[in-house]
Amino acid sequence: MKNIKKIRQDFPFFNHNPDMIYFDNAATTHKPNSVIESISKYYSYYNSNVHRGIYKIAEKATHEFELTRDVVKDFIGSKNRESIIFTSGATESINLVAHGWGKHHLSSGDHILLSQMEHHSNIVPWHMIAKNLGLNIDFIPIADNGELDLSHIDQLITSKTKLISIVHQSNVLGTINPIKTIIKKAHEKGALVLIDGAQSVAHQEINVIDLDCDFFVFSGHKIYGPTGVGVLYSKLDVLNQMQPIVGGGEMIKEVTNTGFTLNHLPWRFEAGTPPISEVIALKEAIKYIQELGVSNIFEYENKLIKRAENQLLDIKGIKIYSPNKNKGPTIAFNIDNIHSYDLTKVLDEMKVAIRSGHHCAQPLMDTIGISSSNRISLSFYNTLDEIDNFISKINKSLDILI
Numbered sequence: 001m002k003n004i005k006k007i008r009q010d011f012p013f014f015n016h017n018p019d020m021i022y023f024d025n026a027a028t029t030h031k032p033n034s035v036i037e038s039i040s041k042y043y044s045y046y047n048s049n050v051h052r053g054i055y056k057i058a059e060k061a062t063h064e065f066e067l068t069r070d071v072v073k074d075f076i077g078s079k080n081r082e083s084i085i086f087t088s089g090a091t092e093s094i095n096l097v098a099h100g101w102g103k104h105h106l107s108s109g110d111h112i113l114l115s116q117m118e119h120h121s122n123i124v125p126w127h128m129i130a131k132n133l134g135l136n137i138d139f140i141p142i143a144d145n146g147e148l149d150l151s152h153i154d155q156l157i158t159s160k161t162k163l164i165s166i167v168h169q170s171n172v173l174g175t176i177n178p179i180k181t182i183i184k185k186a187h188e189k190g191a192l193v194l195i196d197g198a199q200s201v202a203h204q205e206i207n208v209i210d211l212d213c214d215f216f217v218f219s220g221h222k223i224y225g226p227t228g229v230g231v232l233y234s235k236l237d238v239l240n241q242m243q244p245i246v247g248g249g250e251m252i253k254e255v256t257n258t259g260f261t262l263n264h265l266p267w268r269f270e271a272g273t274p275p276i277s278e279v280i281a282l283k284e285a286i287k288y289i290q291e292l293g294v295s296n297i298f299e300y301e302n303k304l305i306k307r308a309e310n311q312l313l314d315i316k317g318i319k320i321y322s323p324n325k326n327k328g329p330t331i332a333f334n335i336d337n338i339h340s341y342d343l344t345k346v347l348d349e350m351k352v353a354i355r356s357g358h359h360c361a362q363p364l365m366d367t368i369g370i371s372s373s374n375r376i377s378l379s380f381y382n383t384l385d386e387i388d389n390f391i392s393k394i395n396k397s398l399d400i401l402i
C-alpha cells in the first residue's frame with residue numbers, strides 16, 4: 001500500500017483539518033481529490049442529462065455514467081452490467097427489494113429471517129411490508145462475543161422462509177458474518193438472500209458470484225464516493241421477476257394513454273434523472289480503492305483495529321461489545337459510569353470525531369442491554385499514531401469526566 005502520508009494528501013479534508021482525528025468512517029468516509037474533481041469536471045465541462053441528448057457533451061455524460069456501471073460490475077465480481085442498478089444508497093436499495101420483489105413474491109404466512117445486528121435500513125422496510133402481507137419476521141440471535149449464534153440456524157430457516165436479509169459486516173460491532181455458509185443453507189431450503197454490504201465493501205474483497213447472493217447492496221459515500229448514490233446488485237433472473245417501485249421517464253420503453261411497457265434492465269429500475277455527477281464520481285472512488293488493493297486495506301486496517309483494541313482494553317471499566325476475532329475496523333464500547341455522549345463531546349473538544357448513540361441499530365442495543373455506546377470506525381487513511389493519540393485523549397477525557 002502507498003505510504004499513509006501520501007494517501008492523506010489525496011484527501012483535501014485532512015489538509016483543511018490537519019489536527020483532527022476522524023474515527024467515524026462507518027458513518028461516512030472522506031473523498032479523495034479524484035472524486036471531488038470528477039464532480040467538478042462534470043458540472044464545469046459537460047453538464048447535461050444522460051440517455052437523452054445526442055449532442056457530444058450529452059454523449060460524454062452518458063458514456064461516463066455507464067462506465068461506472070462497468071467499474072462497479074467488475075468491483076463486486078458481477079457477471080453482467082445489467083445486474084447493477086443505481087439507487088440513492090443502501091437504504092433505497094433494500095427498500096427497492098422489499099417493495100419491488102417482496103410485495104410480489106411474498107404472501108401471508110411467509111417468513112423473513114434477519115439478524116439481531118441489523119441496521120434499521122435492513123429492518124424497517126421488512127416491517128413495512130410484513131404488516132400488509134402478513135409475513136413473519138425472525139432474527140438470528142447473537143452470542144456474547146458479538147458473533148451470530150448459528151447453532152439453531154437449521155431450525156430458523158424453514159420451508160416458509162423466502163428471504164434472508166443480513167448484514168455482511170456490523171456497523172456497530174464490526175463483526176464479519178459467515179454469509180457464505182448462510183447463503184448456502186438458505187438456498188438449500190429455497191430462500192433468497194440479500195446481503196447488506198454497506199459496511200463491508202470498503203474493507204474486504206466482494207465477489208457476488210462466489211458468494212452466490214441474490215441481492216447485494218451498498219452506498220457510495222461509505223466507500224469514499226459521493227452521497228446520493230448507491231447500488232443494488234441482483235441476479236438477472238431475480239431482477240426480471242421484480243417490479244419497479246418508481247414510475248417515470250427512463251424506466252419505460254413506450255407510454256400510451258392506456259399504459260406503458262418497461263425498459264430493459266437495468267434502466268427499468270432507474271426512473272427519472274439519476275444522480276449523474278455522483279454516479280460518474282463513484283467510479284473514481286472505486287478505482288482509488290482498487291489501486292490501494294482491497295486486501296492491502298484489510299490487512300492494514302486490521303493492524304489499526306488490533307492496536308486500538310489492545311490499548312482500549314487497558315482502560316479501567318471499559319466494556320468492548322465485540323471481542324471477537326473476525327471483524328472489520330469498528331469497535332463499540334462503553335466505560336463504566338461515563339455516558340457515551342459525554343465522552344464523545346469531550347473528545348470533540350480535543351478534535352477527535354467518534355460516534356455515540358444507538359448507531360441505527362436499536363434492536364441490537366436492546367439485546368446487548370444498553371441504549372447507547374461509543375463507536376470508533378477506522379479507514380486506511382488512519383494511522384497508528386492517531387490510535388495512540390486517541391487513547392491518550394480518552395485518558396485525558398476521563399480525568400475530566402470522572
Ligand SMILES: Cc1ncc(COP(=O)(O)O)c(C=O)c1O
Pocket residue numbers: 026027088089090091092119121122167169170171196198199219360
Ligand atoms: C450496515 C448498514 N446498512 C445500511 C446502512 C444505510 O446506508 P445509507 O444511509 O447510506 O443508505 C448503513 C449506514 O450506516 C449501514 O451501516
